Amino acid sequence: MTVRDIERELARLREASTEPGAPPRLRTSVMTHIAWVPERWVEAATGALAGLAERHPSRTILLFPRPDDRPDRLEGEVDFRCFVRGGEQREVCTEVVSLGLCGSRASAPASVVTPLLVSDLPVFLRWRGPLPFDATELDQLVGVADRLVVDSREWTEAGAGLGRLPELFERIAVSDIAWARTEPWRAGVAALWPDVAGASVLRVAGPEAEALLLRAWLGARLGREIALEHEPAGETELVAVDGREVGPEQLLPKTPSDLLSDQLEVFGRDPVYEEAVRSFSSRTT
Secondary structure, three states: OOHHHHHHHHHHHHHHOOOOOOOOOOOOOOOEEEEEOOHHHHHHHHHHHHOOOOOOOOEEEEEEEEOOOOOOEEEEEEEEEEEEOOOOOOEEEEEEEEEEEEHHHHHOHHHHHHHHOOOOOOEEEEEOOOOOOOOHHHHHHHHHOOEEEEOHHHOOOHHHHHHHHHHHOOOOEEEEHHHHHOHHHHHHHHOOOOHHHHOOEEEEEEOHHHHHHHHHHHHHHHOOOOEEEEEEOOOOOEEEEOOEEOOOOOOOOOOHHHHHHHHOOOOOOOHHHHHHHHHHHHOOO
16 A cells, blocks of 8 residues: 555545535545554554543554564555534544554655645654653654653553653653653642641552652652652552642543543643653753
8 A cells, every 4th residue: 555545545435425416525624643563552552542532533543563574565444434522513534544564664654644744734653662862753743743642651661651751841741741740749749838838758558650750749849859669559549748648639540542532622731740850851860
């Protein structure tokens, strides 16, 4: 398959989905959403994306790198879906392009993605798994996107990854789903003010990335190093400052689709997050 084949198929599907005698359906994208999905993350990524169509009608480009597959080729599948959103009379259509990047095609994703971007709309890049900071694939896709969405909980060495993340801040705005998960806990800690001003030890039972981010945030806010006592857990279950447990504000469960959807509605930078992450560059975690 070629990129031109993909564009032709999208046009054909739009035409085929139109009622006889009706004008052609128009694309109603609000963004181009690119997802880099290594094999390990396919199931999780497709599950999260399944719940996004109505909330974020977009051209979604799923990139499945398969560098060990031969010969070098591009495998593609195109889907065009239309539906009526709740409370609206007009029909909304979304496009999903799934691409297998085989062999050397996996190292040149920008050459495939760039012709498929929807003109004059923002481009979000969701990168599943650890960021390969020195890889050409990341460099290329960061070069075509406006915002990078990661989840540092997916990183095997969260501290090391967060330490290098500021390298990207000058090139692209960054959202971290792990940071979003800490929001109610940060609000709970902030509610302790002014008692929290003298904090010295933060205890967290939860994923490593979220514990590190909470420590970095509190230290950056107070302007000094905070000791961390971390107990591994699948979700953040406990946060305590100097032995005083924090009750999170409005801890509502969110699905992976909800968490990603929230990040696709953010367009500006988060200076508080960037300040917290920059502190990793000068800290041994």
